[in-house]
Amino acid sequence: MSGSVEAAKSYHQQYRGSHAEAYMVARGLAEIAPKFGVGFVGSAQIGHEKYGGMLAIPYRRPAGGEHGVATIRFRCIRDSCVKDENGSYYAPERKERHEGHGKYQSLPGDVPRLYNTPSLILPSPHIAVSEGEFDSQASELADVPCVGTQGTGAWKPHFLPPLIGYEKVFYVADGDEAGIKAAEKRSAETPNGVPIYLGDGFDINSFIYAKGVDAYRKKLGL
Numbered sequence: 001m002s003g004s005v006e007a008a009k010s011y012h013q014q015y016r017g018s019h020a021e022a023y024m025v026a027r028g029l030a031e032i033a034p035k036f037g038v039g040f041v042g043s044a045q046i047g048h049e050k051y052g053g054m055l056a057i058p059y060r061r062p063a064g065g066e067h068g069v070a071t072i073r074f075r076c077i078r079d080s081c082v083k084d085e086n087g088s089y090y091a092p093e094r095k096e097r098h099e100g101h102g103k104y105q106s107l108p109g110d111v112p113r114l115y116n117t118p119s120l121i122l123p124s125p126h127i128a129v130s131e132g133e134f135d136s137q138a139s140e141l142a143d144v145p146c147v148g149t150q151g152t153g154a155w156k157p158h159f160l161p162p163l164i165g166y167e168k169v170f171y172v173a174d175g176d177e178a179g180i181k182a183a184e185k186r187s188a189e190t191p192n193g194v195p196i197y198l199g200d201g202f203d204i205n206s207f208i209y210a211k212g213v214d215a216y217r218k219k220l221g222l
Contacts, residue, residue, distance in 0.1 A: 004070065005067070008039060008060075008072055010043070011041055011072070012038070014042040014043065019040065019053070020056075021033075023077045024038060027205060028209040029138060032137050037058045038058075055074065057133050059073070059115055061117060062120070072107060112149070115147060115148035115150070116133075116137075117147060117162075119140070119146060120162050126144070126145075127170070128144050128170040128171075128196075129147055129148070129171050129186065130148040131172075131174050131182070132151070132205075135204035136148035137205075142216045143213075144217065144220065152174075168193075169190050169193045171190075171193055173196060196219055198219060
């Protein structure tokens with residue numbers, strides 16, 4: 001992944017004024033997106049041509065440097081997938097329509113990783129764990145450090161040790177059966193784990209978008 005730093009920089013430089021920025025505005029994440037280096041693949045790096053037109057999400061490492069980006073994930077933001085017939089964005093309030101393809105694409109040979117690992121070195125008695133990258137970003141809008149997985153099936157045993165030292169680890173469930181089961185399972189495996197239920201159909205991003213950061217913090221007991 002040695003070229004990921006350069007690619008992430010290039011895509012972030014293409015972000016301002018792009019379709020990706022408009023998408024992040026619609027999700028209520030425009031304020032926080034620059035902190036995470038969110039980008040847009042307008043002009044693709046060699047080998048990334050198939051990700052053209054997608055939103056780029058770098059997985060930054062806390063130490064930075066020439067290997068400061070572990071990988072990049074790409075997300076489909078085609079109008080036909082993320083907008084309704086009136087041209088309004090579905091997310092975060094309504095489910096998008098990605099037919100015949102997944103929402104996300106990873107680089108060839110990549111493995112499941114924790115997103116937003118820089119949050120692990122912040123001085124905090126607690127940390128949240130979400131199902132996705134946008135939910136991690138939304139949580140930090142509420143000043144709640146949050147790492148994210150790449151879905152309920154992407155959890156790996158080595159994700160657990162970095163979480164042990166906190167007073168509380170909030171496993172924030174997406175508001176569906178799979179999300180609730182995963183949050184409860186992870187909480188049971190973690191001595192300091194606490195399952196958090198946001199309500200039917202909500203994830204962190206959509207909950208904060210609808211109800212605000214104070215309501216989210218209240219759910220966590222903060």
